[in-house]
Amino acid sequence: MSTVQVQVDRNSRTPLHVQLAQQLEAAIQGGELPVGSRLSNEVDLAEAYGLSRPTVRQAIARLVDQGLLVRKRGVGTQVVGNSGQVRRSLELTSLYDDLAAAHRKPETEILRFGISPATAEVATALQCELGDRVLRLERLRRADGEPLALMRNWLPPELLETDPNTLAERGLYQLLRAEGVRLKVAHQTISAIPATLEQARLLSEEPGSPLLATTRITYDDHGQPVEYGAHLYRASRYSFEHTLVHR
Amino acid sequence: MSTVQVQVDRNSRTPLHVQLAQQLEAAIQGGELPVGSRLSNEVDLAEAYGLSRPTVRQAIARLVDQGLLVRKRGVGTQVVGNSGQVRRSLELTSLYDDLAAAHRKPETEILRFGISPATAEVATALQCELGDRVLRLERLRRADGEPLALMRNWLPPELLETDPNTLAERGLYQLLRAEGVRLKVAHQTISAIPATLEQARLLSEEPGSPLLATTRITYDDHGQPVEYGAHLYRASRYSFEHTLVHR
DNA sequence: AAGTGGTCTAGACCACCGA
DNA sequence: CGGTGGTCTAGACCACTTG
Structure with a gap:
């Protein structure tokens, strides 16, 4: 049950939910959030990061779409993979x-x-x-x-x-x-x-x-x-x- | 620039944004929204359907993820494909x-x-x-x-x-x-x-x-x-x- | 300048899960 | 039962595009 250290820059042009998603992904890759670990609940995260809950949810949703996290109602959010071992092909890249x-x-x-x-x-x-x-x-x-x-x-x-x-x-x-x-x-x-x-x-x-x-x-x-x-x-x-x- | 006829059931257990997405998808498949046509803007759609704008956005986001719609800021939302000709494989199905x-x-x-x-x-x-x-x-x-x-x-x-x-x-x-x-x-x-x-x-x-x-x-x-x-x-x-x- | 989608907030209620 | 994510609202401001 972890609340990763995150620092968002409200003056940056990159959206807050993107900043949060990037830093969470980095934490997963860096081993701070190992496979199987649980994130704190969304309300606590929002408070800890000084963001609204929808913004936090949007960031988490990005990582769920990437297959890094799994959410389950009544339980929580867990890490299931890290993008280091999972090369992300099949995106719209050259x-x-x-x-x-x-x-x-x-x-x-x-x-x-x-x-x-x-x-x-x-x-x-x-x-x-x-x-x-x-x-x-x-x-x-x-x-x-x-x-x-x-x-x-x-x-x-x-x-x-x-x-x-x-x-x-x-x-x-x-x-x-x-x-x-x-x-x-x-x-x-x-x-x-x-x-x-x-x-x-x-x-x-x-x-x-x-x-x-x-x-x-x-x-x-x-x-x-x-x-x-x-x-x-x-x-x-x-x-x-x-x-x-x-x- | 079209506002498709949509009827959502607030007593249904399926979420409103899912209902809306399904009916929009059906409209695209059924030819009511041909490839290249434009949807009305999100605020008008929300009002027409009696939903909030975030709910409408969530429905549209599903269809964008499926490759059926393209959104562009300052311009609008357009139909780019229909799931009839695009078999959706590569989902988590058997x-x-x-x-x-x-x-x-x-x-x-x-x-x-x-x-x-x-x-x-x-x-x-x-x-x-x-x-x-x-x-x-x-x-x-x-x-x-x-x-x-x-x-x-x-x-x-x-x-x-x-x-x-x-x-x-x-x-x-x-x-x-x-x-x-x-x-x-x-x-x-x-x-x-x-x-x-x-x-x-x-x-x-x-x-x-x-x-x-x-x-x-x-x-x-x-x-x-x-x-x-x-x-x-x-x-x-x-x-x-x-x-x-x-x- | 007008219109569009993009972002963000601060709440609220609900459905589901596990102890 | 308490805690979690899922849904939904009603606003607000901004960035971008087009005429």
């Missing part, structure tokens, strides 16, 4: 940023970069007409020098006005955000397919070896589709990890 | 229930059912000692008569006191819930592996063909691990679909 955050030295080789007519699959995803001009790009992503993923993406051409070199150095999502595109929601599928000869060559795998395949349509905050991606990951070197929460 | 809900006629063949000593992998997952007695079960799941998945699960033996026949007819999560276990959080990984000879035979696949492999540790509302599962899905007949939301 592979480049994920690798960079893990200090895995991402590199990008541009295999293709140019305007193409939209295929039926792409036109459906981007809600444009068959044959419309779309930006098509194909990249090979390496981590620590080893091939990791083959990434094909299609975008409305006006969205990304940059040269391939910048793309090689940063990652697609970073560039899109820099252009003012705010990615909000994505619909993704995950499947597995055997590698073709060409794919195997690029990824240093045997032909027929299993690849993790994802397709993703990403929407901005206007609900407009801004990117369609079909990626292939070496199953021997990559897996998805995530948390499921019952609602 | 394959059996998912198939049953899709009218795909799930069948289960029990390949193994009994007590085993915990291996290192299982002991770590279930937070018990190496060699502890655990219930081990292995099932072949068919849908519409076709093999779909090979499912291996390990549980603390006291949790599930039933006979294999019930298990064949219902599905694991349904049985656990019936025993009073409330599943809350799970940590899952998704990868791909080539089928072994034995796996290929059971799943009617070619040896070496890609299988989607998941491992999952599920926790109850006390934060206790209650199930460890390692499942293999035929990649040719199964994929995961889900929604990612930027926070």
